[in-house]
Amino acid sequence: MTGEVSPLRVYLLHAAIILALFALNFMLPPYHHGLMARIMVLAVFAMGYNMLFGYAGLLSLGHAMFFAAGMYGTGLAITHFGTGVPAAFACGIVAGAVLAFAIGLLALRTSGVAFMIVTMMFSQVFYLAILYFAAWTGGDQGMVLQQAARVATLGPLVLDLSHPVGRYMAALALFAIALFATLITVRSRWGRVLVAIRENEERTRMLGYDTFANKLAVTVLSGTIAAAAGSAFALLFGYVGANFAAVQYSILPLLWVLLGGAATTLGPLVGTVVMYYVTDTASSYTSAWLLIVGVVLIALVLFFPKGILGTLRERWAGWLP
Amino acid sequence: MAFGPHLFLALLEGLVSAAVLSLTALGLSLVFGVMRIVNVAHGEFFMLGAVLAWVTSSMLGGHPALGFAAALVAPPLAVGAVAWLAERLVLQRLEYNPEATIVATIGLLYIIQQLALTFYGPEARPVPPPFNYRILLPWFGYSGYKLSIIAFSALLLVATWLVLTRTKVGLLMRATQYDREIAQAFAIPVGRVYAGVFALGAMLAAIAAVLIVPISQAHYLMGHDPLLLSFIVVIIGGLGSLRGTVVAAILIGLSDGIISIFFSPTLAKMVATLAVALVLVFRPQGLFGATAR
Numbered sequence: 001m002t003g004e005v006s007p008l009r010v011y012l013l014h015a016a017i018i019l020a021l022f023a024l025n026f027m028l029p030p031y032h033h034g035l036m037a038r039i040m041v042l043a044v045f046a047m048g049y050n051m052l053f054g055y056a057g058l059l060s061l062g063h064a065m066f067f068a069a070g071m072y073g074t075g076l077a078i079t080h081f082g083t084g085v086p087a088a089f090a091c092g093i094v095a096g097a098v099l100a101f102a103i104g105l106l107a108l109r110t111s112g113v114a115f116m117i118v119t120m121m122f123s124q125v126f127y128l129a130i131l132y133f134a135a136w137t138g139g140d141q142g143m144v145l146q147q148a149a150r151v152a153t154l155g156p157l158v159l160d161l162s163h164p165v166g167r168y169m170a171a172l173a174l175f176a177i178a179l180f181a182t183l184i185t186v187r188s189r190w191g192r193v194l195v196a197i198r199e200n201e202e203r204t205r206m207l208g209y210d211t212f213a214n215k216l217a218v219t220v221l222s223g224t225i226a227a228a229a230g231s232a233f234a235l236l237f238g239y240v241g242a243n244f245a246a247v248q249y250s251i252l253p254l255l256w257v258l259l260g261g262a263a264t265t266l267g268p269l270v271g272t273v274v275m276y277y278v279t280d281t282a283s284s285y286t287s288a289w290l291l292i293v294g295v296v297l298i299a300l301v302l303f304f305p306k307g308i309l310g311t312l313r314e315r316w317a318g319w320l321p
Numbered sequence: 322m323a324f325g326p327h328l329f330l331a332l333l334e335g336l337v338s339a340a341v342l343s344l345t346a347l348g349l350s351l352v353f354g355v356m357r358i359v360n361v362a363h364g365e366f367f368m369l370g371a372v373l374a375w376v377t378s379s380m381l382g383g384h385p386a387l388g389f390a391a392a393l394v395a396p397p398l399a400v401g402a403v404a405w406l407a408e409r410l411v412l413q414r415l416e417y418n419p420e421a422t423i424v425a426t427i428g429l430l431y432i433i434q435q436l437a438l439t440f441y442g443p444e445a446r447p448v449p450p451p452f453n454y455r456i457l458l459p460w461f462g463y464s465g466y467k468l469s470i471i472a473f474s475a476l477l478l479v480a481t482w483l484v485l486t487r488t489k490v491g492l493l494m495r496a497t498q499y500d501r502e503i504a505q506a507f508a509i510p511v512g513r514v515y516a517g518v519f520a521l522g523a524m525l526a527a528i529a530a531v532l533i534v535p536i537s538q539a540h541y542l543m544g545h546d547p548l549l550l551s552f553i554v555v556i557i558g559g560l561g562s563l564r565g566t567v568v569a570a571i572l573i574g575l576s577d578g579i580i581s582i583f584f585s586p587t588l589a590k591m592v593a594t595l596a597v598a599l600v601l602v603f604r605p606q607g608l609f610g611a612t613a614r
């Protein structure tokens with residue numbers, strides 16, 4: 001698909017993006033600095049979604065549960081067991097991976113429309129469970145993580161995640177890891193197997209690949225990345241809330257990925273940035289930001305199904321991964 | 322109240338919600354059966370029906386029955402028109418690709434919801450029932466209006482059934498459902514059948530909402546639960562099977578009514594959703610399996 005392009009250009013582009021984001025840390029005014037940290041974490045969520053939807057072609061309407069699993073895994077560990085930041089982060093990731101494995105085992109028995117509905121329903125159950133076990137989770141009030149609990153100590157290194165710069169750098173580090181993990185995955189042999197499954201599952205099975213195992217693996221990977229984003233969101237912004245498990249947070253990553261371009265490594269970032277700034281600008285004129293989300297969704301599927309980077313790749317830059 | 326009458330009350334309440342639910346779910350099921358698409362905005366058509374019912378009845382004034390009669394006609398027609406437009410302008414151009422359709426109807430959901438919030442506002446408002454008559458039972462008095470909902474819904478269900486099985490329109494719809502391409506080859510205007518079915522599905526949801534709005538109030542977020550319950554009903558009843566839909570609606574409506582009187586509604590919803598997701602995973606043809614074509 002990429003043809004005979006030297007991989008150097010691809011890696012340079014991605015390194016340049018990371019560098020540019022690093023440079024932005026020193027140039028952005030405080031408001032946009034905070035916004036950008038938030039966007040990077042949510043872009044990681046979108047990248048996790050893109051692994052499953054963009055590359056493997058599985059449209060899930062329930063990714064909020066993986067994001068929330070990471071968030072609550074971390075939040076519950078800190079609130080009820082008083083763990084440190086690294087352990088809490090690990091708890092969130094493990095929670096997301098385990099949940100993704102269990103959901104994958106069940107939901108992947110279905111396909112197409114049934115898969116979307118099943119994932120949406122499991123996510124709804126997860127959301128209701130958070131509300132029901134309010135004694136532990138704080139119900140719809142959620143939990144606030146105190147500043148003292150958000151200071152990470154790794155040996156001699158002390159990182160205060162509630163401080164703007166510490167927060168930005170932590171978000172950037174997570175973003176960089178997720179970006180290169182995605183890039184390496186989709187350029188690997190396994191990444192091509194995933195695309196083959198998306199394009200024609202029957203034929204891929206005939207070629208001798210175990211499509212169920214591959215789909216399960218990518219579901220776990222996707223859920224784990226989403227959980228990492230959720231866990232980081234809890235640690236960086238100090239709030240764990242049930243609304244992050246609601247249907248809306250399953251739709252948003254789909255929107256970001258579609259806008260930026262499904263099955264492009266940088267699409268999730270582009271989509272999240274554009275959508276965040278569009279709604280942010282619009283909200284100074286009108287409170288009707290859901291209207292914008294709706295109109296953009298319909299306009300995308302009608303006129304622009306490949307998204308920004310997908311169109312760019314098709315027209316001008318065929319080498320974009 | 323003793324256990325027996327309490328259970329009887331729960332049964333009555335369950336029957337009312339079952340009646341409304343079967344109308345709503347029938348709309349979703351028709352659209353899924355004939356067009357093979359999932360309409361995520363179905364709950365918003367329900368909400369739009371309720372909100373427009375409030376607008377109609379409060380604009381008319383006068384005797385509540387007059388306003389309610391107008392609300393039974395005008396809002397469903399308006400909702401049907403909105404659905405027809407959405408079908409022609411958006412869904413048709415997507416060529417009913419299942420995934421693109423879901424994304425587009427999610428967009429439609431947000432648009433309708435936001436417009437309702439902007440123009441109708443965040444308040445919950447009631448519509449006065451057409452008549453206030455209490456039927457006195459030996460243990461408690463029961464609203465006559467609620468019983469009339471059950472009767473009226475049953476009437477509408479039978480009417481829909483007759484249209485589907487006994488008229489030319491119904492024949493066209495069934496032919497399109499059976500095989501779209503052959504129907505087209507026999508000069509059936511498939512595009513117009515699709516638009517009509519989509520509008521009809523939305524109108525059924527709107528009528529259900531108008532019926533329920535004198536009991537529960539009109540609110541811009543009220544479409545969420547009917548959507549989820551309709552999904553549950555359509556899945557349990559077997560995707561696209563109309564008879565199964567009605568049976569499942571009665572089952573779900575009754576058990577929902579009974580469970581939420583005796584247990585926590587959140588727990589009831591949680592268990593029901595989980596059970597249904599598992600049904601979809603292990604028995605995709607539904608419990609009353611009309612086998613998939």
